[in-house]
Amino acid sequence: MTATTVTRAPAPGQGSPRGTYVAGAIGGLIIAFYVVLVLFGSQLAPFRATELAGPSLAPPGGATRLGTNLLGQDILSQLILGARASLTVALCAGAGTVVLGGIVGVVAGWFPGWCDAVLMRVTDLVLIVPKLPLLLLVGALTGGSVLGLSLVISLLFWPNAARILRSQVLSLRTRTHVRAATGFGAGTWHQLRRHILPDLTLLAIAEFIPAAGRAVGLQAGLAFLGVGDPTLPSWGAMIRDAVAFRALFITSAWKWWLAPPVIALVALIVGITLLGAAAERRLSPRLVRHAR
Amino acid sequence: MVRRHLRVAAAAAVFALAAAACSSTSENAGTSASTTPGQQRVTLRIAANTQSGGYPTPYAAIRGPGRLITTYIFDTLAFPDVTGEPKPWVAKSWTTSPDGKTWTFNLNENVKFHDGMPLTSDDVVFSFNYNLTGPGAASGVAQGVTYIDTVTAPDPKTVVITLKTVRPSFLQDIAGAFGFAIMPKHIWSTVTDPAKFQGPTALIGSGPYKLENFDLTTNSFNFVANEDFFLGPAKVQKFQIVPVADALLALERGEVDAASGGNSLIPKIQYDALAKKYKVLTAPGEFNLALFFNQAKGFPYNEKAFRQGVVYGLDRKDMVTRLLDGRGIPGPAGALGPGNEFLNKNLPAYPLDKAKAGALFDQIDLKDRNNDGLRDKPDGSAFKIPLSVSSTDTQQAQLVKEYLRAVGLDVDINAVDQQTSDDRGAKGDYEMAVQHFGGLSGDPSGLITRFQSTTRSTSFTRVWGYNNPAFDKVSNDQAVEIDRTKRGALVDQMQSILADDLPQISLYVPEQITFVDSAKYNGFAYTPGCPPCGATGNKRNLFTGNADPAPKN
Numbered sequence: 001m002t003a004t005t006v007t008r009a010p011a012p013g014q015g016s017p018r019g020t021y022v023a024g025a026i027g028g029l030i031i032a033f034y035v036v037l038v039l040f041g042s043q044l045a046p047f048r049a050t051e052l053a054g055p056s057l058a059p060p061g062g063a064t065r066l067g068t069n070l071l072g073q074d075i076l077s078q079l080i081l082g083a084r085a086s087l088t089v090a091l092c093a094g095a096g097t098v099v100l101g102g103i104v105g106v107v108a109g110w111f112p113g114w115c116d117a118v119l120m121r122v123t124d125l126v127l128i129v130p131k132l133p134l135l136l137l138v139g140a141l142t143g144g145s146v147l148g149l150s151l152v153i154s155l156l157f158w159p160n161a162a163r164i165l166r167s168q169v170l171s172l173r174t175r176t177h178v179r180a181a182t183g184f185g186a187g188t189w190h191q192l193r194r195h196i197l198p199d200l201t202l203l204a205i206a207e208f209i210p211a212a213g214r215a216v217g218l219q220a221g222l223a224f225l226g227v228g229d230p231t232l233p234s235w236g237a238m239i240r241d242a243v244a245f246r247a248l249f250i251t252s253a254w255k256w257w258l259a260p261p262v263i264a265l266v267a268l269i270v271g272i273t274l275l276g277a278a279a280e281r282r283l284s285p286r287l288v289r290h291a292r
Numbered sequence: 293m294v295r296r297h298l299r300v301a302a303a304a305a306v307f308a309l310a311a312a313a314c315s316s317t318s319e320n321a322g323t324s325a326s327t328t329p330g331q332q333r334v335t336l337r338i339a340a341n342t343q344s345g346g347y348p349t350p351y352a353a354i355r356g357p358g359r360l361i362t363t364y365i366f367d368t369l370a371f372p373d374v375t376g377e378p379k380p381w382v383a384k385s386w387t388t389s390p391d392g393k394t395w396t397f398n399l400n401e402n403v404k405f406h407d408g409m410p411l412t413s414d415d416v417v418f419s420f421n422y423n424l425t426g427p428g429a430a431s432g433v434a435q436g437v438t439y440i441d442t443v444t445a446p447d448p449k450t451v452v453i454t455l456k457t458v459r460p461s462f463l464q465d466i467a468g469a470f471g472f473a474i475m476p477k478h479i480w481s482t483v484t485d486p487a488k489f490q491g492p493t494a495l496i497g498s499g500p501y502k503l504e505n506f507d508l509t510t511n512s513f514n515f516v517a518n519e520d521f522f523l524g525p526a527k528v529q530k531f532q533i534v535p536v537a538d539a540l541l542a543l544e545r546g547e548v549d550a551a552s553g554g555n556s557l558i559p560k561i562q563y564d565a566l567a568k569k570y571k572v573l574t575a576p577g578e579f580n581l582a583l584f585f586n587q588a589k590g591f592p593y594n595e596k597a598f599r600q601g602v603v604y605g606l607d608r609k610d611m612v613t614r615l616l617d618g619r620g621i622p623g624p625a626g627a628l629g630p631g632n633e634f635l636n637k638n639l640p641a642y643p644l645d646k647a648k649a650g651a652l653f654d655q656i657d658l659k660d661r662n663n664d665g666l667r668d669k670p671d672g673s674a675f676k677i678p679l680s681v682s683s684t685d686t687q688q689a690q691l692v693k694e695y696l697r698a699v700g701l702d703v704d705i706n707a708v709d710q711q712t713s714d715d716r717g718a719k720g721d722y723e724m725a726v727q728h729f730g731g732l733s734g735d736p737s738g739l740i741t742r743f744q745s746t747t748r749s750t751s752f753t754r755v756w757g758y759n760n761p762a763f764d765k766v767s768n769d770q771a772v773e774i775d776r777t778k779r780g781a782l783v784d785q786m787q788s789i790l791a792d793d794l795p796q797i798s799l800y801v802p803e804q805i806t807f808v809d810s811a812k813y814n815g816f817a818y819t820p821g822c823p824p825c826g827a828t829g830n831k832r833n834l835f836t837g838n839a840d841p842a843p844k845n
Contacts, residue, residue: 050690052691056613070557072614229705230683230707231686245559246556246557
């Protein structure tokens, strides 16, 4: 008799659980590094972001470790101080997206009927609004402040979170313990507070992370397009200034002017994505079900 | 030996003929030039301006580049040649009365609008009155020309203009890109809102070019020579203003025939490479970036010591090094450019002097009262300067911010789009502002609309709150002084007053640089009297195909 071993293949689109957690840990470390930059940026940066630290386009070395841009500002300092804009937008816009989506999703899921129908049609409407032109317009009108930008991103990108959280509420309200609570006469507020919202928290976190990643990309993109405070250090603005320099690729200035903010931006988005993937695998009911 | 030379010459002639035939064939196949017997006509391509110049009619076009576009379609009585002097154009000659107040213009024969209607003195009178007192007056297009008394037409080929006072700049004022465009009366007489008048009929003029097609979103224009032009068809048969991402790169790729540095930095490596391949034309700068103080906003902007302190605190030479790789100069303090024939060369240079700046700020009690390194107001409150700037000038504004921080002033940059920035400038809605504009080689009377206390200018170049009766008087006196030497002395005084008061300071003036393919077309040249013309845009050169001075009136 021959013994046969059956190995269960991972569900489509998933790596091994261990690999996902390792990736998540790497993502977490990257984000932790950026958080340190945000918290201690002023102490770590050798110069103020707009300070004239050296001659125009000085290559890396000496007091300016990563060289200078056309105006003679220190690239390293701008890189460190630029983390603040990216992470603030990530935090505020991510939270705003989840809170707005959460409110709509919970209300729609808990009150089926006309309320659900109206809110879902509004959700559909916001989903099809062309985002970038509106972002540019509102960004230009509000002066592109970090908080203003976060608000606009939240107002435009909440529908995904709303749909997912609504589905979860619809599922939760049919669970036995919720129905039992209803039978015992528990009111709406009590039900939401005690039985629904706690069960939604983990899913909301799983929604928050990709929303934050998207916000980082959008903030950099808008700064690149010139929307935002020109004196606020930001990676997008650094990329814009570098690309606007007509001899960027004729000289070797791109190596120390363009590459660092691009790498910083990509690393942050990769970090958030890795953490997001791990969190989703751990927290999303759909993937948790697959993994079982 | 002679026979051998003849054989070589004959072979060369055959080769040249063959080459000409080949080029003629390829041209007919749709390439850049076509030939007419005895005269080769060319297609010229230049890079489109990155800033919008508006719809190309005399009342909708904005700023210099926009006004220049209108000159190809619409004519003026005179137009400058490469010397900068207005020379005959629609008017073939003119005479002035002994008192200098009556000008009689004799129009050329057979001048026709693009729709075939003849251009007569009636159209000229209509165009002037439309601009001075008609619907065009509200547009502010000719706001500086308030000295014209009457414009009459004794016969179809004669126009008589009488002035209220003698004006040396009269011809410059009515000619060129900012002059009085002659519009067809049969079209424009019913137009009540000229800024909004658009469509094919709005683009009918008498100029050497017709607009084949254009795209305002990319600022691209395709002009084709008006074959019925009264002086004959233009040598440059097609004139194309093409959209490119970078003019210098487009020149290197052969997409355009000339490219200017566009008042911004040309990196040395790129400059050297282009200079090897193309002819480099340079001219003293006539565009500048300027810092405006709105004295109507009160303390400290209305204090001369403050304004002088600011200028001593600015390292304008460093700006030229960082932003232009040294190809330019710190702006002269008298508001006229280095290429202006009236430039006063004895003005204070205001080099960087932080100690002097500090002493001047101390003098008006702007001192650091809380040891944070930044000066506070006399009442102890923090002094923050809002600096209005268009989003195109934010890098320059950052330099201003850093220089002034070094002398204890806290500048807060407020960047908006160009139109909003211009509107703020025109309405005086700013405390300090950075603005870019050209025209520094224009007639000194242009300073009247910018600096006189009674000006009603609606341009963003107006300086707000400046009131110096001495300047008002001298600027009025020079405007009516016909003697060149005496006028020069008065204009010198004007500049000295401005250089001392500093209601506005020119931060830097980039040298004008254009790389041209001179083998293709011989008419590239800067025109001192036509600020927006650059080295490629003078229609007189496009018409003649060369850069020779025109005969005098």
